[in-house]
Amino acid sequence: MLSRSRRFSVETYIIGLILSTLDLLMVVPILSFVTQEYYLSMHWTVWVVSLHLAFFSFSLPVMDNWAASRGKMEVLWTALSLFVLGTVVAGLANEWVWFMSGRVFQAIGMGGMVPFLATHTRRKLCKLGKINRRLLLLAFALLLCVIPLWSSWLAHMLGFRAVFVLHILYALAVSLMAKKWKVVDQPSRSGVGVESIIFFGLIILFLMLAITSTDFAKGWSALLFREVLPLWIVAVGMVVPLLMVERQGRYPFFEPHLFANWRLWILYLHVTLQGFLWTTLTLLPYWFTQAYHLGEYGTGILLSLIATSAVLALPFIAALSQSVYLHRFSCFAFLLTSSVYLLMIWLNDFNYILLTVSLLGFILSFALADPVHHYMFQWVSPRRIRSGLMAAGMFRAAGGAIGLVAAARLFSFIDPLLPFGFMHREMGHLVTAIEIRVFTLFAGVSLLSFLLSILLEIKKVSHFSK
Numbered sequence: 449m450l451s452r453s454r455r456f457s458v459e460t461y462i463i464g465l466i467l468s469t470l471d472l473l474m475v476v477p478i479l480s481f482v483t484q485e486y487y488l489s490m491h492w493t494v495w496v497v498s499l500h501l502a503f504f505s506f507s508l509p510v511m512d513n514w515a516a517s518r519g520k521m522e523v524l525w526t527a528l529s530l531f532v533l534g535t536v537v538a539g540l541a542n543e544w545v546w547f548m549s550g551r552v553f554q555a556i557g558m559g560g561m562v563p564f565l566a567t568h569t570r571r572k573l574c575k576l577g578k579i580n581r582r583l584l585l586l587a588f589a590l591l592l593c594v595i596p597l598w599s600s601w602l603a604h605m606l607g608f609r610a611v612f613v614l615h616i617l618y619a620l621a622v623s624l625m626a627k628k629w630k631v632v633d634q635p636s637r638s639g640v641g642v643e644s645i646i647f648f649g650l651i652i653l654f655l656m657l658a659i660t661s662t663d664f665a666k667g668w669s670a671l672l673f674r675e676v677l678p679l680w681i682v683a684v685g686m687v688v689p690l691l692m693v694e695r696q697g698r699y700p701f702f703e704p705h706l707f708a709n710w711r712l713w714i715l716y717l718h719v720t721l722q723g724f725l726w727t728t729l730t731l732l733p734y735w736f737t738q739a740y741h742l743g744e745y746g747t748g749i750l751l752s753l754i755a756t757s758a759v760l761a762l763p764f765i766a767a768l769s770q771s772v773y774l775h776r777f778s779c780f781a782f783l784l785t786s787s788v789y790l791l792m793i794w795l796n797d798f799n800y801i802l803l804t805v806s807l808l809g810f811i812l813s814f815a816l817a818d819p820v821h822h823y824m825f826q827w828v829s830p831r832r833i834r835s836g837l838m839a840a841g842m843f844r845a846a847g848g849a850i851g852l853v854a855a856a857r858l859f860s861f862i863d864p865l866l867p868f869g870f871m872h873r874e875m876g877h878l879v880t881a882i883e884i885r886v887f888t889l890f891a892g893v894s895l896l897s898f899l900l901s902i903l904l905e906i907k908k909v910s911h912f913s914k
Contacts, residue, residue, distance in 0.1 A: 463562050463565050463566045463569065464504075464508055464559075464562050464841045464845070465816070465841070465844070467504075467558055467561070467562065467565075468501060468504055468845060468848070469592075469726075470592075470595070470618070471497075471500060471504075471554075471558070472497060472727065472730050473592060473595040473596050473599070473730075473751060473755060474595055474596075474599050474611060474614050474615065475496060475497055475500070475599070475611070476497060476596070476599075476730050476731070476733065476734060476747060476751055477596045477599040477600040477603065477611075477733075477747045477748040477751060478599055478600075478603045478608040478611050479493050479494070479496060479497075479734050479747065480734065480737065480738060480744070480747060481603050481607070481608035481744075482496055482547075482608060485608065486544045486547070488544070489860050490734075490735075490738075490856045490859050490860045491660050491853065491856040491857045491859075491860045492660065493856070494731065494852045494853060494855075494856040495548065495656075495660070495853070496547075496548070496551060497727070497852055498656060498727075498848075498849040498850075498852040498853050499548060499551055499552065499555075499656075499849070500551045500552070500554060500555045501555070501727070501845050501846075501848050501849040501852070502555075502649070502652050502653060502656065502845070502846060502849040503551075503552050503555035503556060503559075503649075504555040504556075504558055504559050504845055505649075505652075505841065505842040505843075505844075505845030505846050505849070506559075506645055506646075506648070506649040506652075506842070507555060507556040507558075507559030507560065508559040508562055508838065508841060508842065508845075509645055509835070509838045509839075509842065510559070510642060510645060511523055511527065511556075511559045511560040511562065511563065512562065512563050512838060514560075515560075515563035515564070516563075520563050520564045520567060521564070521626070523560050523563060523564075524560065524561060524563075524564045524622075524626055525626075526560060527556070527557045527558070527559070527560020527561050528557065528560075528561070528619055528622060528623055528626075529557070530553050530554075530556050530557035530560065531553070531554055531556075531557025531558060531560075531561070531615070531619050532557070532616065532619050533550075533553050533557075534549075534550045534551065534552065534553025534554035534555075534556075534557060535550065535554055535612050535615040535616055535619070536550070536612075537549060537550030537553065538550025538551055538554065538612055539609045539612035540609070554615065561622055564622075564626065565622070568625070589759040589762065590759075592755050592758075592759060593752055593755045593756045593759060594752065595614070595752075595755075596747070596748040596749075596751035596752040596755065597745075597748050597749070597752050598614065599611045599614065599748055600744065600745045600747065600748025600749070601745075601748070602614075603744070604744045604745065643693045644690060644693050644694055645842075647686055647689055647690035647693060648690060648842065648846075650682075650686050651683055651686040651687065651690065652846045652849060652850065654679055654682045654683035654686065655683045655850055656849060656850060656853045657679050657683075658676055658679035658680045658683055659850065659853045659854050659857055660853050660856075660857055661675060661676045661679060662676045662857065664857060664858060711823070711827060711903070711904065711906070712827060712836075714900055714903050714904060715820060715823055715824070715827075715840070715904060716839065716840060716843045717843075717900060718818075718820070718897060718900040718901065718904065719820055719840050719841075719843050719844040719847070720843045720844065720846065720847030721847060721893055721896060721897040721900070722815060722816055722818070722844055722847065722897065723843070723844035723845060723846070723847030723848035723849075723851065724847040724848060724850065724851030724854075724893055725785065725812060725815065725851070725890070725893060725894060725897065726812055726815075726816055726848060727847075727848035727849070727851050727852050728851045728852065728854075728855045728890060729754060729805075729808055729809065729812060730751060730754065731852060731855050731856065731859075732750070732805060732808075733746070733747045733748075733749075733750030733751045733754070733805065734747050735859055736750060736801055736805075737750065740801075750801070750802075750805055753802065753805060753806050753809070754805055754806070754808070754809035755809065756806075756809070757805075757806045757807070757808075757809030757810040757813075758809045758810065758812070758813040760810060761809075761810045761811075761813035761814060762813065764814075765813065765814060765817045774814075774817060774818065774819055775818055775819060775822075775901070775904075775905070777814050778814050778815050778816075778817060778818035778901065779818075779898060779901035779902060779905075780814075781811045781812065781814035781815040782815050782894050782895070782897040782898035782901060783894070783895070783898045784811050785808065785811050785812060785815065785890075785891075785894040785897075786890075786891045786892075786894035786895040786898065787891075788804060788807055788808055788811065789808075789887045789888075789890045789891035789894065790887070790888075790891045791804070792804050792883070792887050793883070793884050793887045793888065793891075815897070818901070820840060821837060823904060824836045824837055824840070854889075855886060855889075855890075858882065858885055858886045858889065859882055859886060
């Protein structure tokens, strides 16, 4: 059984994943409306989601440490204020810059809610009876399935800005929980490697900018174009000051555990690819809707289908109570995901879209359920587990952000300057060529994740396994 500190660290990791998924389900269905409102190409439209993911990953460790040093309630009310402010700004913005600024505030505010929710969610669920707990979890699962449909309906009937009403309702629900669930704050620690997190964030942001600005249709030589080469150089070069800060800083964030065991590098790359695969899957409904003219409800319906398939996998995941079996199923899920993407290339038939996206949603649920925290408990000292899992969450969200911009850039091969919503049926052969490139990339990433999963199973005596 997990100790209280370990259990709280795992809950923080899981709550962060759930909140980022909630935002995806709310916002992805309105991407086509955002494209038309601001006359954007697909590779810039996805920044609505990817920038939110990136800032959420940066803000989570800062907010978590602030909550530990100042108190969860103080951080919660500040976070709620930032979240509501960002929602209002994004909902009322007439310019792209202000819209994205609102999304950044939303991400920071959401990161500040995680410590409070992680503290109380498990506690309240444990107090419920078995039947009530299952009913509550079932209701939440159904909510995940219908959120994309609500977003599509609101955007169609009232405009895409009306979708941000769902964010307001979410903030209201959290505030009501805060008033009902009293917290006795006991600040216990101070100090966080903010400098390290800043440099990590700059690396991710410059990578996203470099990927978005590079026209990969022109081959690898596009990396050397003067418009994008400085971005790649800065993104890679930021690693040097990050390592310097980690070595010399008073409160290093990555160094104490990242360099403790070489397999942690494999673990962090593994969770990064998990985030890549999950977020790129949620982008497929947007692509299919625009490429095959499925209508304004197409994205919401396909995304709801993915969420439903993922929810249906949860009972099977729960039945695999032992982490060793769950890891093996997760390992197999990556291999199966790679096979499905290759099958999509071979079939190349629109009629199989519903089947394939449903299958991918079901399979990737097992991949995301891989109990990476068990490896952390074995390889990292107990006092570093919290920061280790926080770093894993950052890498997963960063992988999702990078995956979105990479997939969107490849999908934009048709014409980078053409707003994505104006694709023509005559471009069918180009659509097929694009899908082959993108699905090949996804299959390769899935296969790499499968290989990394196998490497994680390499046995080694641990000083912290007991």
